[in-house]
Amino acid sequence: MMSPMRTKYRKAHKGRIHGKAKAGFTLNYGSFGLKAVEPGRITARQIEAARRAITRHMKRVGRIWIRVFPDVPVSTKPAEVRMGSGKGTPEFWVCRIKPGRIMFEVDGITKTVAHEAFALAAAKLPVITRVVARVAEEV
Amino acid sequence: MADMRTIAVEPRDRAGKGAARATRRDGRVPGVIYGEGKPPVMVSVEQRAIQREFRRIGFFAKLCDIKLKDETIRVLPREVQIDPVTDRAIHVDFLRVGAKTRVAVGIPVEFINEGTSPGIKRGGVLNVVRHQVECYCQADSIPDHLTVDLDGLDIGDSVHISMVKLPEGVRPTITGRDFTIASIAPPTVLQVETPAAAATTEEGAEGAVPAEGEAAAAAGAAPGAPGAPGAPGAKPAEGGKEAAPAPEKGKGKGRG
Known part of the structure; x- marks a missing residue:
């Protein structure tokens, strides 16, 4: 799973996700991409699950790019612990996603395979997504 | 035009x-x-x-x-x-x-002979570094596209701007280096797995670095991903909690 090699601070505030993506909303590498259309926090596990789903569906052809990186630590308190006594321990990493963000890109596969692969990946993500294409002759 | x-x-x-x-x-x-x-x-x-x-x-x-x-x-x-x-x-x-205006414009790149490239035949992927090349040219003679011939390119080979024949009066805005336009990259999953190795590594050993994980590290996080340390930003797969930050040693100060 993806995680930062080192961080300046161990714990982060929960934060809020406002507005739309200011960058990373156009395809940069591949021919097809998976774009988030609502805000959300995506965990490293979800990114890995989506990546595996795409890779396995592509069956040894094509290439995949991951355009997001989980760099926000999320802490949790143990079960049956009273409130207070400080913040819990960091447990997993998440990536804050704004609407419009391209999360995955693929290339070297057909439109049908790309759509199928992204449908599998989208089922593993907590945000509503849609597939975007670089060339839109038919648009 | x-x-x-x-x-x-x-x-x-x-x-x-x-x-x-x-x-x-x-x-x-x-x-x-x-x-x-x-x-x-x-x-x-x-x-x-x-x-x-x-x-x-x-x-x-x-x-x-x-x-x-x-x-x-x-x-x-x-x-x-x-x-x-x-x-x-x-x-x-x-x-x-x-008519005489000179402009810097991104000219799309067209790839031909993909079918005769041995690298693509072997499952390689055309990794387009530049879908368009920015060039200086006269406004009334902007070429439709720049043609790149992929004939004879194998996995690992790349096409540079010096290999592309530019029309007269057209010169790239990037000078001083022979920049890459495309390369033939190996596919994301290019693994030679023996049946015995497959039996031991497949699914069962989630904690170990899976075969696909290596390919992922090769593909890696896109360089533009926020917080990604360098190109292959993804740390190789570690099992479950190990990827999470180390647990806190002691409790924080009591706040009532």
């Missing part, structure tokens, strides 16, 4: 976000025509017309005629701002050009 397109526009009298939003509510896209030392002209374009056009390959490298009332202006589309979520055009810029 391709056949000239014509875009019908209407003049716009008010500037500012309020007026621009009103234009968008009417189903039109605000825009501006500038250049050639003349004052800028505010216009609006029909949403469907610009939406259909700007996603076509080479839209920004083809001159078009703009019909403004009874006047025809020759322009080059310079920028289309899009909404990040809906991908609809929200503003468009046109550069007024004359």
Whole structure:
């Protein structure tokens, strides 16, 4: 799973996700991409699950790019612990996603395979997504 | 140079976000025509017309005629701002050009002979580094595309700008280095797995670095990913909690 090699601070505030993506909303590498259309926090596990789903569906052809990186630590308190006594321990990493963000890109596969692969990946993500294409002759 | 397109526009009298939003509510896209030392002209374009056009390959490298009332202006589309979520055009810029105007324009790259490339036949992927190459050229002689021949390229080979024959009067804006246009990359999953190894590593050993994980590290996080430390930003797969930050040694200060 993806995680930062080192961080300046161990714990982060929960934060809020406002507005739309200011960058990373156009395809940069591949021919097809998976774009988030609502805000959300995506965990490293979800990114890995989506990546595996795409890779396995592509069956040894094509290439995949991951355009997001989980760099926000999320802490949790143990079960049956009273409130207070400080913040819990960091447990997993998440990536804050704004609407419009391209999360995955693929290339070297057909439109049908790309759509199928992204449908599998989208089922593993907590945000509503849609597939975007670089060339839109038919648009 | 391709056949000239014509875009019908209407003049716009008010500037500012309020007026621009009103234009968008009417189903039109605000825009501006500038250049050639003349004052800028505010216009609006029909949403469907610009939406259909700007996603076509080479839209920004083809001159078009703009019909403004009874006047025809020759322009080059310079920028289309899009909404990040809906991908609809929200503003468009046109550069007024004359016959002798020299412009820096991104010329699309066309790849030929993909079928005869041994690398692609073996399952390699054409990794396009530059879908378009920015070049200086005369506005009235912008080439439709630059042709790149992939014949004979194997996995690991790459195409540089020096290997591309540029039309006369066209020179790339990047000088001083032979930049890459495309390469033949190995596919994401290119693994030679013995049956015995497959039995031990497949699924069962989630904690170990899976075979696909290696490929992922090769593909890695895109360099633009936020917080990604370098190109292969993804740390190789570690089992479950190990990837999470180390647990806290002691409790924090009591806060009641």
